[in-house]
Amino acid sequence: SQAFFRPIHNTAPPSQTNRHAKITVVGAGNVGMAIAQTVLTQDLVDEIALVDPMADKLRGEMLDLQHAAAFLPRTTILSSSSDYAVTSGSDLIVVTAGARQNPGESRLNLLQRNVALFRSIIPELAKHSPDAILMVVSNPVDILTYVAWKISGFPPNRVIGSGTNLDTSRFRFLLADHLEVNAQDVQAYVVGEHGDSSVALWSSISVGGVPILSFLERQQIPYEEEMLENIHKTVVEGAYEVINLKGYTSWAIGYSVASLARTLLRDQRRIHPVSVLARGFYGIEGGDVFLSLPAQLGHGGVVGVTNVHLTDEEMQKLRASAETLLELQSQLGI
Ligand SMILES: NC(=O)c1ccc[n+]([C@@H]2O[C@H](COP(=O)([O-])OP(=O)(O)OC[C@H]3O[C@@H](n4cnc5c(N)ncnc54)[C@H](O)[C@@H]3O)[C@@H](O)[C@H]2O)c1
Numbered sequence: 350s351q352a353f354f355r356p357i358h359n360t361a362p363p364s365q366t367n368r369h370a371k372i373t374v375v376g377a378g379n380v381g382m383a384i385a386q387t388v389l390t391q392d393l394v395d396e397i398a399l400v401d402p403m404a405d406k407l408r409g410e411m412l413d414l415q416h417a418a419a420f421l422p423r424t425t426i427l428s429s430s431s432d433y434a435v436t437s438g439s440d441l442i443v444v445t446a447g448a449r450q451n452p453g454e455s456r457l458n459l460l461q462r463n464v465a466l467f468r469s470i471i472p473e474l475a476k477h478s479p480d481a482i483l484m485v486v487s488n489p490v491d492i493l494t495y496v497a498w499k500i501s502g503f504p505p506n507r508v509i510g511s512g513t514n515l516d517t518s519r520f521r522f523l524l525a526d527h528l529e530v531n532a533q534d535v536q537a538y539v540v541g542e543h544g545d546s547s548v549a550l551w552s553s554i555s556v557g558g559v560p561i562l563s564f565l566e567r568q569q570i571p572y573e574e575e576m577l578e579n580i581h582k583t584v585v586e587g588a589y590e591v592i593n594l595k596g597y598t599s600w601a602i603g604y605s606v607a608s609l610a611r612t613l614l615r616d617q618r619r620i621h622p623v624s625v626l627a628r629g630f631y632g633i634e635g636g637d638v639f640l641s642l643p644a645q646l647g648h649g650g651v652v653g654v655t656n657v658h659l660t661d662e663e664m665q666k667l668r669a670s671a672e673t674l675l676e677l678q679s680q681l682g683i
Pocket residue numbers: 375376377378379380381400401402403445446447448449466469470486487488489490511512515516543597598599602
């Protein structure tokens with residue numbers, strides 16, 4: 350580039366304090382590449398590193414993203430390798446690596462295969478980026494976040510799971526659609542265990558600052574208890590519908606993880622439902638377990654967990670999930 354540009358007089362070296370924000374995505378599959386593409390499009394970092402053992406797929410995905418450079422506002426470095434050295438100095442590491450559930454395979458067996466995979470990748474990631482925030486997306490996400498925390502040795506504020514962030518975004522979309530408002534004006538949380546056993550927090554839903562139950566009364570929108578329950582059921586059914594129709598999910602999880610990455614890397618201190626070390630909250634005392642709670646996120650990871658109001662029933666569901674996860678964890682020998 351010296352042939353094209355000549356330096357002006359008395360230039361100073363670039364400031365050493367300018368932060369080179371780097372994200373690593375582990376697993377260049379459907380989810381990993383949706384996350385990488387969304388992070389790239391939203392111009393969130395200076396470098397994206399991709400890791401995957403499938404060398405051809407990995408290089409192909411990296412090149413395919415690099416070829417989009419002319420359409421992007423800023424130059425983002427894209428690097429990739431099956432050697433974890435490429436991840437060095439990451440600020441945020443997103444783990445989407447995982448074995449796929451074989452037809453008829455039990456969740457415990459899938460879990461054991463993914464735990465074995467984590468035993469090989471988490472130490473490498475921690476070695477090359479000892480100060481990074483570790484975010485797990487691989488399923489079963491709450492248990493694998495616990496496994497990543499135990500194996501990495503990172504403090505619990507720097508280990509989170511995407512948890513019910515996706516569940517919550519689907520929940521807000523459905524509520525907004527039903528109420529004919531913008532999803533960004535719907536304050537609603539799904540918490541607890543990600544997936545089939547998640548818990549929708551009815552009592553704290555508000556639309557434009559108005560608690561939903563009085564919003565519905567004010568708008569004269571007739572509702573029964575089960576209308577709200579049906580919306581939560583549709584969150585779960587929606588996941589299965591997407592899988593049955595396209596075989597995997599990618600875009601929504603890509604956007605939801607990019608939203609978490611923005612909050613973390615820009616120290617926005619926004620509140621997201623993510624899987625955090627829940628011991629000590631809401632009467633969860635039986636052991637170290639990760640469950641999704643509304644958590645404030647920033648540069649250091651989990652800044653704090655909000656003390657959201659839970660009904661007795663919601664509290665009971667959370668504690669039941671904690672017991673289930675603790676029982677599964679006890680069989681892992683970690
Ligand atoms: N938490 C959520 O809300 C949510 C949503 C969707 C998907 N998921 C989970 O995300 C995971 C990935 O889903 P997917 O559709 O991308 O699967 P996929 O099979 O398309 O991708 C998984 C990738 O992991 C790679 N991989 C395997 N072993 C690896 C290793 N040792 N190091 C690095 N990469 C490795 C594979 O080569 C593959 O490319 C699954 O566990 C899925 O259940 C979670």
